[in-house]
Amino acid sequence: MKRRPDKETTKMRVEFYEDIEAGNLSLEEVPRKMRKILGMNRREYAEKILKIGFDTLQDIETGKGNPTLKSLRAIGAAWGLDIAFVRKKREF
8 A cells, every 4th residue: 555644643543532432433444444554454454463374364354253362462552552442332
């Protein structure tokens, strides 16, 4: 992927954190959005940034995997996030 201007990357990061806090992203969407902000493909993001296997990241992003807590922590740590329980949104 092509490198984006810093201003655009900053805007995408802000939107990402807002979506995280609002609970708008699924488990599959989080790492995909993270790596797209950085402009990386799965292999380089998994190996260079997260230090997890390509297959592990691919399984998480496609919703086929059952990630370990260690893998989830590695994904979150790269962006200053921790793993936690969050309350589901309720429609009234």
